[in-house]
Amino acid sequence: MQRAFAAKVTGPLSVVAAAWFSAVLARVFSLPKITAGYRRACRYIDGVTGVILAGPAVRIGLEG
Numbered sequence: 154m155q156r157a158f159a160a161k162v163t164g165p166l167s168v169v170a171a172a173w174f175s176a177v178l179a180r181v182f183s184l185p186k187i188t189a190g191y192r193r194a195c196r197y198i199d200g201v202t203g204v205i206l207a208g209p210a211v212r213i214g215l216e217g
Contacts, residue, residue, distance in 0.1 A: 181187055191198070 182191070
């Protein structure tokens with residue numbers, strides 16, 4: 154019985170949490186200092202993100 158309740162609550166709660174987080178994140182990234190900092194560092198941020206995501210991509214490519 155508790156699992157059914159958890160399933161009913163978790164769905165809507167995760168939607169609310171995702172919407173709230175998206176709104177907060179959008180607001181933070183709209184601040185002028187954050188935007189300027191990201192524009193200066195976006196090349197490095199994108200490079201690090203690419204390296205992090207390249208590992209799993211290569212692993213998936215080699216498995217398939």
